[in-house]
Amino acid sequence: MQTSVTNQRSPAPGRAAATRMKQRRGRLAMLGERAIEALIHLCGYSAIIFVFGIFFFVFREGAPFLAKLKPGEFLFSIDWFPTSQTNAKYGVGALIVGTLSVTGLAMVIAVPFGLGAAVFVSEFCTGKTKETLKVVIELLAAIPSVVWGFIGLTVMAPIIIKTFHVPIGVNMFNGALLLALMSVPIMVSIGEDALKAVPDSFREAGIAMGATRWQLIWRVLLPAAKNGLLAAALLGVARAIGETMAVLMATGHSVRIPHSIFDPVRTLTATIAAELGETSKGSDHYQVLFLIGILLFSITFVVNLTADLIVKGIKQK
């Protein structure tokens, strides 16, 4: 230690230059390091900035109406007559029910299918079958939602009318089916990743104890991958709640509380998309649509928060 300190203070001429260069490079490297660090920080924080920014702007547009609003009526009334000249009513109860019912039905279809497909791809397929299946499933995710809506309108609707003998083909069932098909790919790829992350030693241990394939999946793999599988399902839910175009085209877009899965419904997202273009900026109708945006925002927030809490609960146990 002593000698190295003396060396630095009185270095030989040639070594002095080398040391200086080393120091300069050191300083440069340090600066670079700092810059990259700052950039990464910025990337991280930008997500927060964007979220709050979006929330702020949506809120600013919708906020003035809050003063005139009766929250109970807004949330629970099913009277949605925004364009009435004499007695405009803004009750989004039916729209909330529409969104939740379509999403719920879609998940009833998509979760078993998506997770089942994930198990199939991860545990039963090998080699080429597996690769092909994965590519095809990811292709499903690449289809634009308006194309799905188109399929719902022209292909599914007649089939639904024929198969179930119902008067209208564009209804909750149609929309839910499309949403299910749209959220399955994301569930499969994330669910498959979760299953792939389960160590092979678990599989070997289970098999060595005489577990059949089904017992192995049910008792070992699913418990081991449950966090990832839950995340997969919830990402599917988020996708379904936010989806607009397909549900606008396929659900029938009529404001009412559905009594069967073959009733047409209208969702929050579809309402915004369909009506925002026809309102004048700053009008009550315009502001209410932004409030609906905030409502959607809150619903997804609650879904994510619940997911977080559930995952944490599982971890603690």
Next chain:
Amino acid sequence: MSSQPKIEIQDLRLSYGVREVIHGISFAIREHEIFGIIGPAQSGKTSLLRCINRTIEFNPAATVSGTVEVDGENVQKVKNVYELRRKIGMVAPLPVGLPLSIYDNVAFAPRCAGMKSRSDLDGLVEKCLRQAALWDEVKDRLDSLGTKLSGGQQQRLTIARALSHQPEILCLDEFSIAIDPVTTMRIEDVLKELRKEMTIILVTNLTQQARRLADRTMFLWNGDIIELDTNDVIFGEHPKDQRTADYVLGIFG
């Protein structure tokens, strides 16, 4: 000891793709003996165990020829492979605590076999955990996750689990590499007790462990049997093969 061997292996060959890792070996394991298998890494010890309980099938590249007989029955031909696997307890080198509670870890195999009665399961779980010298440490927290136990405890949990399907053969694949010497000694004592009830195959890198525990020891090297004899010979002054003597003394390998 009964005349029929517990396990009889005839001309067993195993290849992964084009690489042959076991070159036609034949030997027999007697009932109620502790059968040691020693040998350096890559000599086919673990693969050999996998051939016995047919988990080798899960490696698509593996091809097996020759016969493995358990109780005189060719394992390739048994109808209920799950039954066969339950007859053989398997303990892996690194402890594998399944992400289930301690209780569920041990109750896993019996449940797979169809045991449902809670009181039967309770009894079995306690018996296995006692046999694996773990009961006293975990009896108050059977519901906590098996993965939260320490490495040595998890390894004993794995042994309890291997015992839970009441196997006739217990295969231990280098069970002590992840645990401390004191725990190792405790488990070794457990094994000495267990040999009254079952046949034990002990694969180990520690030649001294084989010397302490086994009745007979096989020296496997690069997929060939170099020597198989009683411990008196293998670890004695004059094993038949010079390589055995060298390996046991630690001169090579």
